[in-house]
Amino acid sequence: MVAETNSTKNISVTLRVWRQAGPTQPGKFVDYPAKNMNPNMSLLEMLDVVNDELTKQGQEPIAFAHDCREGICGTCSLVINGKPHGPHRGVASCQTYTRSFKDGETITIEPFRAHPFPVIKDLITDRSAFDKIQQAGGFVSVRTGSPCDANALPIPKDSADLAMDAASCIGCGACVAACKNASAMLFVAAKVSQFALLPQGQPERERRVLSMVKTMDDLGFGNCTNQYECSAACPKTISHDFIARMNREYLRASVLEAFRPKSTSTAGGA
Amino acid sequence: MAKLESKVPSGPLADKWRKYKAESLKLVNPANKRKYEVIVVGAGLAGSSAAATLAELGYKVKCFVIHDSPRRAHSIAAQGGINAAKNYQNDGDSVYRLFYDTIKGGDYRAREANVHRLAEVSVNIIDQCVAQGVPFAREYGGLLANRSFGGAQVSRTFYARGQTGQQLLLGAYSALMKMAGQDAVQVFSNEEMSDLVIVDGQAKGIITRNLNTGEIRRWAADAVILATGGYGNVFNLSTYARQSNATAIWRAYKRGACFGNPCYTQIHPTCIPVSGDYQSKLTLMSESLRNDGRIWVPKKKEDCKKDPASIPEEDRDYYLERIYPSFGNLAPRDVSSRAAMRMCDEGRGIGETGLGVYLDFSDAIKRLTEDGVRERYGNLFDIYHEITNENAYKTPMRIFPAVHYTMGGLWVDYNLMSNIPGLFVLGEANFSDHGANRLGASALMQGLADGYFVIPYTIGDYLATQKPGSRPSADRAEFKQAEDNVRGVIKRLLSSTGKEPVSHFHKRLGQIMWKNCGMARTKEGLEQALKEIPALREEYWKNVRVPGSADTLNQSLERAFRVADFFELGELMCLDALTREESCGGHFREEYQYPDGECKRDDEKFGHVAAWEFQGDGKAPLRNVEPLNYETVKMSVRSYK
Numbered sequence: 001m002v003a004e005t006n007s008t009k010n011i012s013v014t015l016r017v018w019r020q021a022g023p024t025q026p027g028k029f030v031d032y033p034a035k036n037m038n039p040n041m042s043l044l045e046m047l048d049v050v051n052d053e054l055t056k057q058g059q060e061p062i063a064f065a066h067d068c069r070e071g072i073c074g075t076c077s078l079v080i081n082g083k084p085h086g087p088h089r090g091v092a093s094c095q096t097y098t099r100s101f102k103d104g105e106t107i108t109i110e111p112f113r114a115h116p117f118p119v120i121k122d123l124i125t126d127r128s129a130f131d132k133i134q135q136a137g138g139f140v141s142v143r144t145g146s147p148c149d150a151n152a153l154p155i156p157k158d159s160a161d162l163a164m165d166a167a168s169c170i171g172c173g174a175c176v177a178a179c180k181n182a183s184a185m186l187f188v189a190a191k192v193s194q195f196a197l198l199p200q201g202q203p204e205r206e207r208r209v210l211s212m213v214k215t216m217d218d219l220g221f222g223n224c225t226n227q228y229e230c231s232a233a234c235p236k237t238i239s240h241d242f243i244a245r246m247n248r249e250y251l252r253a254s255v256l257e258a259f260r261p262k263s264t265s266t267a268g269g270a
Numbered sequence: 271m272a273k274l275e276s277k278v279p280s281g282p283l284a285d286k287w288r289k290y291k292a293e294s295l296k297l298v299n300p301a302n303k304r305k306y307e308v309i310v311v312g313a314g315l316a317g318s319s320a321a322a323t324l325a326e327l328g329y330k331v332k333c334f335v336i337h338d339s340p341r342r343a344h345s346i347a348a349q350g351g352i353n354a355a356k357n358y359q360n361d362g363d364s365v366y367r368l369f370y371d372t373i374k375g376g377d378y379r380a381r382e383a384n385v386h387r388l389a390e391v392s393v394n395i396i397d398q399c400v401a402q403g404v405p406f407a408r409e410y411g412g413l414l415a416n417r418s419f420g421g422a423q424v425s426r427t428f429y430a431r432g433q434t435g436q437q438l439l440l441g442a443y444s445a446l447m448k449m450a451g452q453d454a455v456q457v458f459s460n461e462e463m464s465d466l467v468i469v470d471g472q473a474k475g476i477i478t479r480n481l482n483t484g485e486i487r488r489w490a491a492d493a494v495i496l497a498t499g500g501y502g503n504v505f506n507l508s509t510y511a512r513q514s515n516a517t518a519i520w521r522a523y524k525r526g527a528c529f530g531n532p533c534y535t536q537i538h539p540t541c542i543p544v545s546g547d548y549q550s551k552l553t554l555m556s557e558s559l560r561n562d563g564r565i566w567v568p569k570k571k572e573d574c575k576k577d578p579a580s581i582p583e584e585d586r587d588y589y590l591e592r593i594y595p596s597f598g599n600l601a602p603r604d605v606s607s608r609a610a611m612r613m614c615d616e617g618r619g620i621g622e623t624g625l626g627v628y629l630d631f632s633d634a635i636k637r638l639t640e641d642g643v644r645e646r647y648g649n650l651f652d653i654y655h656e657i658t659n660e661n662a663y664k665t666p667m668r669i670f671p672a673v674h675y676t677m678g679g680l681w682v683d684y685n686l687m688s689n690i691p692g693l694f695v696l697g698e699a700n701f702s703d704h705g706a707n708r709l710g711a712s713a714l715m716q717g718l719a720d721g722y723f724v725i726p727y728t729i730g731d732y733l734a735t736q737k738p739g740s741r742p743s744a745d746r747a748e749f750k751q752a753e754d755n756v757r758g759v760i761k762r763l764l765s766s767t768g769k770e771p772v773s774h775f776h777k778r779l780g781q782i783m784w785k786n787c788g789m790a791r792t793k794e795g796l797e798q799a800l801k802e803i804p805a806l807r808e809e810y811w812k813n814v815r816v817p818g819s820a821d822t823l824n825q826s827l828e829r830a831f832r833v834a835d836f837f838e839l840g841e842l843m844c845l846d847a848l849t850r851e852e853s854c855g856g857h858f859r860e861e862y863q864y865p866d867g868e869c870k871r872d873d874e875k876f877g878h879v880a881a882w883e884f885q886g887d888g889k890a891p892l893r894n895v896e897p898l899n900y901e902t903v904k905m906s907v908r909s910y911k
Contacts, residue, residue, distance in 0.1 A: 060818050067342060069512060091656060095656050140444070150396045157409060164430060168431075171341055
């Protein structure tokens with residue numbers, strides 16, 4: 001998705017940035033001027049320029065998370081003018097360019113705000129809760145070296161394509177930051193759906209969804225109330241349809257788990 | 271002088287790995303495996319796959335990551351695909367052909383046995399990833415789809431849209447998370463390796479700094495694996511992620527690990543050109559675009575500033591198709607990059623700076639329709655539009671070469687162990703498989719081959735020689751010395767009373783490197799760089815300003831620590847480039863070329879690996895040599911014409 005252009009010439013803006021020295025300290029907004037910025041520079045590059053100036057003045061630069069700067073690693077996580085990853089659809093914070101803003105504008109920059117993502121410093125939050133959800137079932141248990149030939153199991157192209165739509169999640173957490181309930185349903189639904197759509201995901205299909213949803217709840221993420229802000233903020237435009245799919249998966253698994261006969265043998269394998 | 275024993279097994283090439291696994295490698299019994307602790311540094315393709323697989327085998331694994339999650343390692347950004355000799359297209363591929371293409375692509379500067387093993391296990395990688403639920407592209411019949419990459423005349427590249435690296439990494443990450451959920455692996459995020467600890471000549475631990483709290487910690491282990499990626503950020507501007515750094519491998523080098531072929535760097539031909547001095551990174555446009563895009567520049571210099579649509583067909587020079595008719599737009603990366611540079615040197619470069627060439631999809635759109643092109647490359651066209659504000663469906667992309675990968679790295683033997691016993695190096699961090707130039711879609715293959723299918727076999731051969739439970743205590747003097755060393759560097763950086771931010775020096779280092787040790791190198795340029803870099807380094811330590819403190823999240827300090835290492839590594843790269851008086855692959859010395867501008871190798875004098883050994887600060891490093899014995903392939907002039 002491509003951003004509209006508001007500026008083609010160099011512009012000057014004010015960055016209103018959330019500063020917070022540590023997890024337990026109070027934070028506040030501080031204004032920084034950014035003068036004569038090239039429209040082709042990214043917002044993160046604008047922060048680089050401001051930070052170099054702060055450093056020269058002996059002040060501590062603004063801490064912000066970033067790495068690949070091409071929208072795939074999921075590290076960058078800014079709320080820009082009230083929206084996670086900024087004004088445009090289908091991009092991460094690092095793909096937001098100066099040309100999207102107007103000369104003289106004040107740009108407000110905050111961290112992702114959600115109870116399960118505590119602030120570490122300034123604009124950086126702790127998103128390790130996502131790793132915990134993955135550990136609860138976001139995998140296919142296949143030991144290295146034991147699979148069959150890759151073409152032994154044909155997968156309909158439509159299923160593979162839809163699984164890929166879900167799998168394109170970059171784990172940034174914008175869905176959580178955009179949700180008034182701080183729900184992680186889109187993130188969890190993307191992983192659950194990817195595996196539910198593929199034959200490889202079938203053996204653990206029920207365990208996976210039950211376990212991941214439970215972990216999500218235990219970590220303090222809220223529930224979905226169908227506002228779809230998550231999809232709107234998602235840098236990979238992952239559809240909220242996957243949440244509906246996960247709800248079906250969850251219901252199906254709950255029924256199956258309740259009524260499925262299980263072996264009661266306690267005998268060992270030897 | 272370091273002992274460099276390649277440990278390449280004897281016997282016919284195709285049987286080496288199979289026989290070596292069956293007959294030579296020692297095993298560790300399952301009850302003993304849980305008594306060994308293995309440290310894995312890095313969680314990209316190589317690190318995650320190694321950590322997960324070793325944990326499955328029963329070893330106790332600790333995995334250290336500088337990112338806030340292992341899923342963010344820079345393997346995630348690889349776009350185009352992964353090679354494997356499956357021959358699913360029935361187009362003449364085989365293990366031998368993948369091996370041969372890789373050896374030739376590397377300009378006959380890689381070890382034959384390593385490359386053959388890589389080609390052999392490539393087929394297992396695809397099986398493994400599909401079983402993990404990696405959603406590779408498929409045909410309507412449900413079978414896996416393939417495409418072509420540079421340096422190959424078959425379609426052997428598997429892909430997941432333009433996000434293959436992401437999907438493969440998430441596969442390895444899911445395996446790692448599965449084992450972490452069972453407490454078989456402990457993952458330490460935001461934890462950077464700052465030094466290596468050697469006890470009695472063997473690698474037995476590391477020192478880390480927690481990037482959130484500043485805490486410095488000691489970790490003892492029975493073996494240490496480095497999978498920390500490449501060092502292209504020496505150039506400042508590159509396609510690497512901003513946090514990618516060389517500190518782990520550089521600390522290992524300074525503890526005695528030899529550095530193999532540091533000058534072999536890959537310049538990728540299709541990146542978005544630089545637009546201004548604020549620029550923090552360069553963005554790659556996947557090589558897969560060359561399957562359908564045609565590269566050209568105007569025939570006449572005066573056309574360069576014109577609207578490309580106004581330049582008639584007969585005035586366009588599709589120079590790759592003209593010079594390399596049999597490979598055309600799919601000529602290997604080093605060859606394509608240099609050809610682009612030659613066009614710009616002739617004054618036929620396009621764009622505002624004159625440093626660019628066109629990658630044109632108009633023929634592909636005629637053939638496939640715009641929707642057909644969108645289906646194959648839509649996300650890449652979007653990225654291009656985001657960055658340049660230009661619509662590549664309507665006007666050709668502007669592209670230019672940029673630093674993308676480093677073939678050099680820590681020297682390893684056939685077991686992927688460095689010359690320090692107990693120190694293993696995987697993926698881009700080692701030097702082993704790509705010679706002087708890597709082919710497209712081979713980095714993902716190597717990272718996963720090393721982690722899933724090589725290290726699980728070879729690490730046992732080392733651990734079997736270590737008594738279970740003989741792991742040294744982290745209270746030993748060697749750990750204290752290493753920790754003091756780290757604290758000393760941090761203190762020195764923070765107490766500097768200079769004026770300039772780290773970025774100021776990193777940019778200047780990058781300019782020296784790009785000018786003198788980039789796409790084309792000369793004796794004079796390299797000698798100049800070897801004067802300028804030490805001077806800049808001295809200035810750095812006097813005039814750098816690092817605000818903040820050591821006991822908190824401090825991104826200025828992180829970068830300052832890494833850039834300090836880049837200065838030293840940059841100097842070694844230039845020294846290696848100066849000493850290697852030939853041209854091969856990504857290392858192009860202007861003095862050594864054929865009249866048509868192609869690389870002129872000197873197999874007599876340089877048919878070897880240069881493995882540099884640290885001799886102490888301020889002392890010249892020692893250049894060790896490992897001869898490359900080609901038993902199967904004949905070293906010949908590499909031609910793509």
